[in-house]
Amino acid sequence: MARWGGERDTSYRAGRTRPDHSAVLGPGFPVNPQQSSPPAQVCVRHTDRPTGLSCTRCGRPACPECLRPASVGQHCVDCVRADQRSTRKVRTASGAVAARSATPFVTYVLIALNVVVYAITAAQSRSLMANERGSALFIDWVMYPPAVAAGEWFRVVGSGFLHYGLIHLLLNMFALYIVGRDIEPVLGRARYLAVYLISLFGGSAAVMFLAQDNLTAGASGAVYGLFGAVTVILLRLRQNPNSMLILIGINVFISFSLPGISLWGHLGGLAAGTLATLGVMFLPGWLRARTPEQVRTVGVIALVVLASATLALIGAAAMFLG
Structure with missing residues (x-):
């Protein structure tokens, strides 16, 4: 008695090329996921450092060394510097900029x-x-x-x-x-x-x-x-x-x-x-x-x-x- 489903294609066992099933599985379905995966992100300031982190202000990828804790998420050093430049400086009664360090x-x-x-x-x-x-x-x-x-x-x-x-x-x-x-x-x-x-x-x-x-x-x-x-x-x-x-x-x-x-x-x-x-x-x-x-x-x-x-x-x- 014959098995259900008819004959199976066993040609790959003879060393032949495996058939392309992309047409059956649908367009864009990866035949080899390892070859088609997107490249890892790298830090914008250190291009030799892959990272999965990013600045919550500008969205650019950054390594831990280039990130600073913020009230919401973490900001890259470039955004921190830009924020410091735009922040109004605190001045004393004499008009001098208040020093960050109190050391005389x-x-x-x-x-x-x-x-x-x-x-x-x-x-x-x-x-x-x-x-x-x-x-x-x-x-x-x-x-x-x-x-x-x-x-x-x-x-x-x-x-x-x-x-x-x-x-x-x-x-x-x-x-x-x-x-x-x-x-x-x-x-x-x-x-x-x-x-x-x-x-x-x-x-x-x-x-x-x-x-x-x-x-x-x-x-x-x-x-x-x-x-x-x-x-x-x-x-x-x-x-x-x-x-x-x-x-x-x-x-x-x-x-x-x-x-x-x-x-x-x-x-x-x-x-x-x-x-x-x-x-x-x-x-x-x-x-x-x-x-x-x-x-x-x-x-x-x-x-x-x-x-x-x-x-x-x-x-x-x-x-x-x-």
């Missing part, structure tokens, strides 16, 4: 420079407490108005990094650390450094006019300028400045009372730092600056004018002495 780098650098200069003078003099004796660097940099009038202008800046003994250094660096870490994020690093230097110049200018026979050294003038800067910032932020005013009053009283302290260097630095910070924090409002760019421009111009004025005063004193 400029303050730490200034402290490090003061410590390094002191270490050099101590090594040259072989004394921690009397480092001004026998130190060539101290002799060359100390603020001496007749020497500045003779052309040694580097003393104007260099004297601000010298200190009479370890106690003098520690007191100034402690004060610089306390006030600097609060001022730097508000003003921004560049403005903060400008206020510090203008305070230093202001102290030197006062010494040039009012303490011409003294040998003056120390960061005290610049630190007093930062005291004034903190007071102005507190007023601008509508906070109570009484604590800073009391601190300034105590330090000014000490400067009057104790011998060997550069009173005029302190007062000159205080005045210069206060005026410089007023120019950054209040002058743009007084001039009705509206946009962040206008606020920043007015502040920069104020700092340039004050720096030029303090240097001009030093120059005038030098001409008078000469």
